[in-house]
Structures are given as structure tokens and as C-alpha cells.
Amino acid sequence: MRLFELGERSAQVHDVLVTLAELAERDDARAVLLESADDPALLKPYLNRLDLVVLRFPVFRDGRGFTQARELREYLRFSGEIRAEGHILPDQAAFLRRCGVDSVVLPKDGNGDPALWEKQLRQFPVAYQRSVLPERSVGPGLRVEEAS
Amino acid sequence: MKRPVRLEPGQKLVLTANRLLDGRTVWWGADGTWDSHIGRAAILDADEAEVALLRATEQAQRDGVVGVYDTAVQDVVPPEPVTVREKIRAHGPTVHPEFAVETEQ
Amino acid sequence: MSIPVGHYQYDRIDRDFLQARIAEFEGQVNRRLDGTLSEDEFKPLRLMNGLYLQLHAYMLRVAIPYGILDSRQLRKLGEIARRYDRDYGHFTTRQNIQFNWIRLEDTPAILRELAEVDMHAIQTSGNCIRNVTADEYAGAAADELVDPRVHAEILRQWSTLHPEFTFLPRKFKIAISGSPNDRVAARFHDIGILARPGEAGAPVFRIFVGGGLGRTPVIGEELFDSVREEHLLATLEAILRVYNAHGRRDNIYKARIKILVQAIGVEAYREAVEAELAQMDLERYRLTPEAVAAIRARFAVPLLEAPADADAVLAQQRRDDPLFDRWVRSNTHVHRDPGHIIATISLKPGGGIPGDATSAQIARLADLADAYSFGEIRITHLQNVVLGHVRKDRLRDLWLGLAEVGLAEANIGLIGDIVACPGLDYCALANARSIPIAQKLGARFADTALQAEIGALRINISGCINACGHHHAGHIGLLGVDKRGEEFFQLTVGGRAENGAAIGTILGAALPEDETVDAIARLVDCYLGRRESGETFLDTLTRLGHEPFREAAYETV
Numbered sequence: 001m002r003l004f005e006l007g008e009r010s011a012q013v014h015d016v017l018v019t020l021a022e023l024a025e026r027d028d029a030r031a032v033l034l035e036s037a038d039d040p041a042l043l044k045p046y047l048n049r050l051d052l053v054v055l056r057f058p059v060f061r062d063g064r065g066f067t068q069a070r071e072l073r074e075y076l077r078f079s080g081e082i083r084a085e086g087h088i089l090p091d092q093a094a095f096l097r098r099c100g101v102d103s104v105v106l107p108k109d110g111n112g113d114p115a116l117w118e119k120q121l122r123q124f125p126v127a128y129q130r131s132v133l134p135e136r137s138v139g140p141g142l143r144v145e146e147a148s
Numbered sequence: 149m150k151r152p153v154r155l156e157p158g159q160k161l162v163l164t165a166n167r168l169l170d171g172r173t174v175w176w177g178a179d180g181t182w183d184s185h186i187g188r189a190a191i192l193d194a195d196e197a198e199v200a201l202l203r204a205t206e207q208a209q210r211d212g213v214v215g216v217y218d219t220a221v222q223d224v225v226p227p228e229p230v231t232v233r234e235k236i237r238a239h240g241p242t243v244h245p246e247f248a249v250e251t252e253q
Numbered sequence: 254m255s256i257p258v259g260h261y262q263y264d265r266i267d268r269d270f271l272q273a274r275i276a277e278f279e280g281q282v283n284r285r286l287d288g289t290l291s292e293d294e295f296k297p298l299r300l301m302n303g304l305y306l307q308l309h310a311y312m313l314r315v316a317i318p319y320g321i322l323d324s325r326q327l328r329k330l331g332e333i334a335r336r337y338d339r340d341y342g343h344f345t346t347r348q349n350i351q352f353n354w355i356r357l358e359d360t361p362a363i364l365r366e367l368a369e370v371d372m373h374a375i376q377t378s379g380n381c382i383r384n385v386t387a388d389e390y391a392g393a394a395a396d397e398l399v400d401p402r403v404h405a406e407i408l409r410q411w412s413t414l415h416p417e418f419t420f421l422p423r424k425f426k427i428a429i430s431g432s433p434n435d436r437v438a439a440r441f442h443d444i445g446i447l448a449r450p451g452e453a454g455a456p457v458f459r460i461f462v463g464g465g466l467g468r469t470p471v472i473g474e475e476l477f478d479s480v481r482e483e484h485l486l487a488t489l490e491a492i493l494r495v496y497n498a499h500g501r502r503d504n505i506y507k508a509r510i511k512i513l514v515q516a517i518g519v520e521a522y523r524e525a526v527e528a529e530l531a532q533m534d535l536e537r538y539r540l541t542p543e544a545v546a547a548i549r550a551r552f553a554v555p556l557l558e559a560p561a562d563a564d565a566v567l568a569q570q571r572r573d574d575p576l577f578d579r580w581v582r583s584n585t586h587v588h589r590d591p592g593h594i595i596a597t598i599s600l601k602p603g604g605g606i607p608g609d610a611t612s613a614q615i616a617r618l619a620d621l622a623d624a625y626s627f628g629e630i631r632i633t634h635l636q637n638v639v640l641g642h643v644r645k646d647r648l649r650d651l652w653l654g655l656a657e658v659g660l661a662e663a664n665i666g667l668i669g670d671i672v673a674c675p676g677l678d679y680c681a682l683a684n685a686r687s688i689p690i691a692q693k694l695g696a697r698f699a700d701t702a703l704q705a706e707i708g709a710l711r712i713n714i715s716g717c718i719n720a721c722g723h724h725h726a727g728h729i730g731l732l733g734v735d736k737r738g739e740e741f742f743q744l745t746v747g748g749r750a751e752n753g754a755a756i757g758t759i760l761g762a763a764l765p766e767d768e769t770v771d772a773i774a775r776l777v778d779c780y781l782g783r784r785e786s787g788e789t790f791l792d793t794l795t796r797l798g799h800e801p802f803r804e805a806a807y808e809t810v
Contacts, residue, residue: 061297066420111290124274140544172310
């Protein structure tokens with residue numbers, strides 16, 4: 001498993017990764033795997049002990065993970081690591097990051113080339129909408145860039 | 149996975165796809181190359197088509213084609229597709245006779 | 254150069270963004286060619302940039318945000334048609350233009366040419382928020398309450414590469430209007446927005462959700478009556494978030510938001526949206542008056558000056574020339590300024606291909622826009638072209654100029670003003686050809702005097718159930734179906750997209766292609782024979798019910 005960090009937070013490896021259903025019985029679990037149909041709000045009682053939430057993308061076209069990440073950051077104020085795994089493309093790197101994802105498990109095929117992910121993170125100088133990241137305006141109107 | 153091919157009497161199969169670079173409709177020839185004229189397509193019976201389809205699908209990336217499938221034709225010279233859709237793919241849009249595939253260089 | 258009338262003026266930041274998008278797409282093409290990206294992976298990525306693979310070639314759909322472009326942009330479209338396509342383009346029912354004979358390898362170069370005039374193909378397809386449509390008379394019509402273009406531009410920007418909503422369950426279409434007369438089919442959109450003046454100068458928005466055509470036609474339901482401007486983006490984010498999380502992804506025919514709204518009911522949908530809004534940091538999503546003002550400042554306002562006798566000159570010219578008078582009657586609309594008029598240019602010549610324009614016609618339209626309408630052009634969702642601000646005393650000169658390139662057809666809103674999708678002549682999804690039947694109908698009713706006699710009657714033709722020709726919304730609708738490899742057409746009557754939106758009723762079994770035109774002629778004869786004074790086709794249909802029309806359509810001679 002090769003990890004790629006989308007932002008400043010270092011990706012941590014966890015020995016125990018449980019499903020949402022297993023979370024209640026495993027007091028030692030610090031990492032949970034959400035399927036794309038899972039409701040992140042169900043993590044509420046466990047957020048204090050969770051270090052990592054892994055969002056699994058069954059296919060890159062299934063965009064529910066973006067909303068899950070955003071709900072975790074924006075509604076649940078989750079401050080631990082969010083990771084995406086499964087069928088994801090480097091073309092989604094900036095979207096993932098802007099929705100609050102910190103790291104990805106690099107795909108095993110040609111889409112796992114870290115250079116592609118690196119490049120995609122820097123593809124666009126501005127965005128036209130607010131994300132969960134700290135941002136500042138660029139010029140008049142809606143445009144923002146990341147505040148470093 | 150493969151649908152059963154039901155051919156009427158007098159019908160055979162050809163393989164078709166679109167070229168990756170320019171999207172043009174192409175037909176699979178007996179020498180394994182793809183050509184924009186259906187007249188150069190290999191005429192196949194159901195068993196031959198199954199083998200050819202597998203091979204052509206495997207080689208699609210190398211051959212620079214997209215979306216390989218088989219379609220029924222009347223076994224005449226040149227072969228004529230059975231459905232309106234494939235006739236239009238073979239000959240060009242009916243509303244622009246000047247774009248007929250046959251008259252392209 | 255000066256700020257264009259009618260649409261947002263880009264600056265360096267916007268242009269850098271476009272260049273970055275082109276570079277990204279070029280990289281995606283290269284990864285497809287070297288095999289790093291499979292076709293299954295590449296397809297959604299190219300669709301998000303407007304590139305389809307159709308029957309004969311790639312098709313590129315270029316965005317015309319809210320249907321407005323300037324003459325420089327239109328000229329560029331004509332050049333692209335000439336250089337990279339086959340000398341014509343097709344204007345679509347979403348106010349865009351598409352080119353039918355594009356090569357994948359040329360696409361990055363085409364996108365660079367488009368970017369020279371601040372145009373692109375971003376989100377003209379794919380399961381994302383599509384190009385936003387707006388009233389084709391925006392900023393010009395006398396009946397308008399709020400000019401919707403500034404907010405249409407805000408929506409365009411907000412939806413562009415949205416990080417959360419670019420991989421939705423299905424495509425997502427938004428339309429916005431600021432007139433009490435709905436010219437955008439607001440209730441046939443995933444989200445339809447009607448703007449009206451609110452307090453302190455800022456507009457408020459009535460929001461419909463879950464409308465659409467396609468396989469399951471649904472009339473959108475009101476979600477909110479009065480959304481304040483500052484909460485517009487927050488509200489849209491909340492609507493989209495509920496859809497992205499809960500829209501079906503197991504069946505593409507049930508993946509549109511309308512299916513979700515139908516499944517849970519509009520009240521439950523509203524509660525879900527309100528629950529999102531309650532958790533959202535509204536300050537973060539607030540559309541500030543400063544941001545709106547900054548975007549508004551990028552639109553030039555036309556200086557409308559007309560001589561005092563402009564109206565009298567036009568009136569005299571109409572009396573002198575009955576042909577011109579007929580064109581004025583069908584092809585113009587009242588402007589907010591008494592010295593000006595809105596002219597609609599028909600792209601529906603009798604027997605022609607609805608929505609197609611040659612590069613020569615496109616170039617001429619650009620010249621006429623410069624000469625008569627501040628260089629501004631609008632594309633309508635009925636596949637026609639509008640010059641929004643024509644001085645009344647110069648209208649006849651415009652009409653003469655149009656006639657020189659075969660664009661003076663007097664049939665807007667009449668039976669010859671047929672809406673048709675590309676159909677099986679081009680489209681990989683179609684079941685039947687739409688264009689030939691449109692051409693036959695157009696030829697059958699080519700006589701403009703006959704068209705004027707028949708009056709308001711809209712025919713919409715779709716070549717498959719995806720309904721790109723909006724057949725459900727046609728006063729007479731035709732849906733092409735495939736029966737054992739043969740083309741048949743199912744007829745509907747009574748649909749309408751305007752105020753009082755309705756879905757057409759199927760008259761009966763589908764007819765073979767070669768019987769369809771005669772059947773429609775009998776429908777029209779039935780109306781002409783039984784209408785009472787002043788009745789339109791829809792009026793007579795409403796009064797008599799469907800039965801006489803069904804009988805007429807299926808009457809065997």
C-alpha cells in the first residue's frame with residue numbers, strides 16, 4: 001500500500017481498521033472504513049477516539065465520498081485524518097483535498113503515479129467556490145486561492 | 149456475458165468500432181486491420197465472430213480503436229448492415245449525402 | 254478592448270484558469286492514448302469537457318453560458334467549423350453549439366482557439382452541473398422583472414469544477430429567469446430559478462426542484478418561494494449535497510434528482526435541505542453584495558438611443574411591405590425601450606435542419622450583430638438566434654441582410670419552428686432519425702402564409718427516450734422508437750414548457766416513419782376545421798379533448 005499525502009498532514013498507518021458496524025464493539029479501533037453508502041453522522045459518538053476515517057470509492061464516478069469528507073470536516077468538525085482509497089484518479093486530487101481529504105491510497109495501475117497526483121494538485125491557480133480549506137479572495141468576485 | 153447471436157438466413161456478422169484518434173467508424177478486415185469502408189470488412193459466421201471479437205477487443209488499445217462489437221449484415225457484396233443505425237454508421241448521415249463514406253478519399 | 258454587452262468579461266485570472274483546464278485535458282488525452290487511462294475512465298473525463306464519441310466521429314459541445322456570446326466569439330465558432338469540422342455547427346436546446354466531425358487529436362488545439370475568445374467546453378456534458386441556461390430575452394424584454402444574467406454568471410462560476418459536485422449520480426441542469434413569462438422551461442429542470450425583485454434592490458429567488466424530461470417526465474415542484482440573494486449559493490449547495498448523498502447510483506435511468514424527489518416527496522426533500530442549511534457555516538457560503546456587484550461590473554450595459562420617430566418609421570415600413578410585416582409579427586418581441594425591438598432569427602428554413610448554421614451564416618450573423626445589436630448574440634433553447642437590441646428604424650435593414658444568407662424565415666413560434674435533436678444520423682444513443690422527419694414536416698408546412706394561418710404551434714422531435722428534442726414539452730411531440738430495426742414515431746399532444754407547464758399525452762401506438770407526416774397534417778387539419786375564433790392549437794385541444802385528434806391521427810385513408 002502506497003500512500004500519497006494531499007496536504008501537510010502526514011499519513012499514519014493503522015493496524016486495526018474496522019467497518020462502521022464493527023466500531024461499537026472494538027474499543028481499541030482508532031480507524032474506521034466508510035463505504036460510499038454509509039452516513040458519516042453515525043460516527044458522531046466515536047469521533048473523539050478516531051484518528052483516521054478511510055473513505056472507500058467503489059468506482060471513481062461515485063462522488064459520494066466528496067460529500068462524506070465535507071460532512072466530516074464541516075458538520076462533525078472531525079480533525080483527524082481522512083483518506084480515500086479504492087478506484088480514484090489523480091484527476092480528482094484537488095477535489096479530494098478541497099473536500100477535506102488528507103491522503104490517498106495510490107492505485108496500483110498507471111493512475112498511481114505520484115507525479116500525476118502532484119501535478120494535479122497544482123493544476124489550477126484559483127477556484128470559483130469556497131471549500132473546507134482556509135482560503136482568501138483573488139481579485140473581485142467569487143474567486144479564491146488557498147491561504148497558506 | 150456474451151449475448152446469443154441470432155442471425156436470419158442470409159445474414160452474417162462483421163466487427164466494427166470507432167478509431168480512437170479521430171472517432172471515425174471502422175470495420176475489421178480479414179488481415180486484422182481496421183478500415184473505414186464496410187466493403188473491406190471480413191464476413192464472419194457466429195463462431196468466427198466470437199473468436200475474432202475476443203481478439204480484437206484485447207488488441208483494441210494497440211490497434212487504436214474504441215468499443216469493438218459485432219453486428220449483423222446481409223451477406224452480399226459489399227455487405228449491408230441490417231439495422232438503420234449500422235447502415236448510417238457504414239454510409240454516413242442520411243441528411244448529408246455529400247458526406248457519404250463511399251465518396252471520401 | 255471594451256467590455257462586451259450581455260456577458261461577463263474575463264480577466265487574467267479567468268483566462269489562466271481556462272489555460273489550466275486545457276492543459277489538464279491535454280494531459281488526459283495523452284494518458285488515454287498511451288493506455289494509462291482506460292476508455293471507461295477517460296469517457297467521463299472527456300464528457301466533462303464536452304467531448305462525445307458519436308456514430309461517425311467525436312462531437313464537441315461548446316458552452317455558451319446563459320446563451321449569450323459576442324460577435325468575436327461567434328466568428329471564432331465559424332472559424333472552428335471551417336477549420337476543424339465540415340463547415341457548419343448545430344445550436345442545441347441548451348443554448349450551446351456542437352460540432353459533429355471533431356478529431357480527438359485536434360481537441361486541445363480547438364480548446365486553445367476557443368480560449369482566445371474566452372470560450373470553453375467545460376461541463377457541457379457529464380454527470381456534473383451543466384451549462385446554466387437563461388431567458389433568451391434577458392436584459393431586453395419589456396416584461397422582465399430582474400435581469401437574470403448576473404446570477405446566471407455567478408452560477409456558472411460557482412458550478413465550474415465544483416470539488417464536491419463533479420461526480421454526481423447523473424447530469425444536473427439549472428435554468429434561471431427573471432420574467433413572469435417563463436421562457437426557460439424552469440419547471441423542466443433539475444433546478445429552476447425564477448428571480449423577482451426583493452427589498453433593498455437585491456432579488457429573491459423562487460426555486461423549483463426535480464423537474465425534467467427524459468424517460469420519466471416530471472414537472473418540478475416548488476422547494477422554496479423566497480430565497481434571499483445572500484443565501485442563494487448556500488441553498489444550492491444544500492440541494493446538491495442531499496442529491497449527491499442520496500440520489501440513486503444503481504440505475505442510470507433512476508439517477509436524476511427528480512426520481513429522488515418523487516421517491517421521498519418534496520416536503521421530505523425540503524426538510525433534508527433545511528437540515529443541511531442548519532449545519533452549514535452560512536457565512537462561508539454567503540453571496541455578498543460586493544461579489545455580486547463585482548460580477549455585475551463585468552457586464553456592459555448597451556446605450557439605447559433611438560430617434561424619436563423610430564417607431565413610426567417601422568410602422569410605415571410594415572405597411573409598405575407585407576412580407577416584412579409578416580416577419581415582424583412572428584419574429585420580434587417587445588423591448589423594454591420603446592425605440593428598440595428584439596429580433597429572433599429563425600434557424601428553421603423550410604425543409605432545412607433545425608438549429609444548423611453554416612460557417613458563412615455564422616460569420617454573417619456576427620457582422621449583423623455588430624451592425625445592429627451592440628455585437629451581442631443570444632442562442633435560444635428553441636435553437637434560434639436572437640439579436641436583443643435592434644433599433645426599430647433599422648429593423649428592416651437587418652431583415653434584408655438576413656434574407657441574403659437565407660435567414661429571414663418568418664416562423665418563430667409557428668409550426669415550422671421545429672425543435673429536433675440530432676437523432677440517429679449522428680447520435681450514438683438515438684433509436685430513430687429526427688432530422689429527416691423535421692425536414693419533411695418543414696417542407697410540408699413551408700408556406701409562411703399557411704404557418705401564420707395555423708398560428709402558435711410547437712413541434713418537438715426526439716430520436717430517443719432521452720428527450721433531447723423535448724418532445725414531452727411540444728404542443729405536438731414526436732418520439733422516435735425502434736421496432737425491429739425500423740423507425741417509428743410516437744405522437745404526443747398538449748405538452749408545453751411555458752407558464753402552465755404540462756407533459757404531452759400519448760395519442761396511441763407509434764406510427765411508421767412514412768405515415769407520420771400525414772398523420773400530423775391530419776392533426777393540424779382537425780384543429781383548423783374545428784377551432785373557434787382566436788383559438789390556438791392548444792386552446793382547441795383543451796376545449797375538445799384528445800379524442801378528435803386521436804381519431805384524426807389514426808384515420809386511415
